[in-house]
Amino acid sequence: MKFYILTLFPEMIQSTLSYSILGKAQEKNIIQIECINIRDFSKNKHGQVDDYPYGGGPGMVMQAPPIFDAYNSIVSNIQKKPRVLYMSPQGKTFNQEMAFSFSKEKELIFLCGHYEGVDERIIDTIVTDEVSIGDFVLTGGELAAICIIDSIARLIPGVLGKEASFQQESFTDSLLEYPQYTRPSIFLDQPVPEILLSGHHEKIENWRRQQSLLRTMKRRPDLLEKANLSKQDWDWIKSIKES
Ligand code: ADE
Secondary structure, three states: OEEEEEEOOHHHHHHHOOOHHHHHHHHOOOOEEEEEEHHHHOOOOOOOOEEOOOOOOOOOEEOHHHHHHHHHHHHOOOOOOOEEEEEEEEEEEOOHHHHHHHOOOOEEEEEEOEOOOEOHHHHHHHOOEEEEOOOOOOOEOHHHHHHHHHHHHOOOOOOOOOHHHHOOOOOOOOOOOOOOOOOOOEEOOEEOOHHHHOOOHHHHHHHHHHHHHHHHHHHOHHHHOOOOOOHHHHHHHHHHHHO
């Protein structure tokens, strides 16, 4: 899978994504990440890519032509036009389901805005998905793109060590993850839950499922409605609520 990022700060993205699991995935060529500097497509001798907003108001707006030329430099070599994700607080809030959907694509283009955003006509012309990472405002789209690329890339086969790693984690089935422990077995007088040392796999599975349900009930009750729960899960939830 190839990620293209249209940005004014390519180093910010390239360096952040070169560590750890995604760094290795790039070395092994399972994923490719290419940043395109929008400024390289400025026709202005000072490399200007922004201008005052029509109608007045604070800040600057990123101009459409350099973004469009940067975009064309990518798609002119690709048969099927890739989806273009514009990072914006006005977008649809990103979630795990969207991560799964995007991870099926062969190529994705990310557009990172700065200042007061980009000229609306570029959104109308090339953007297929306007995406936000939450109800807060960042100084630019780069950090949002990094988060989203990380979450998509780890779903691509071969990126994580074990295929199963992401099948048993938060949000995959709309439940939060159970707590994890490792050595030492006692830390600051707090022992690891005894069941985990029992070697009884079925009981451990049960306990973990109940911990997931409990956490989700307490922290994110909204997720329970979407979760794929068995009769046994519901019976357990009922018994907890009654106790
Ligand atoms: N750019 C600025 N704020 C953002 C947000 N919350 N999500 C995505 N892109 C952004």
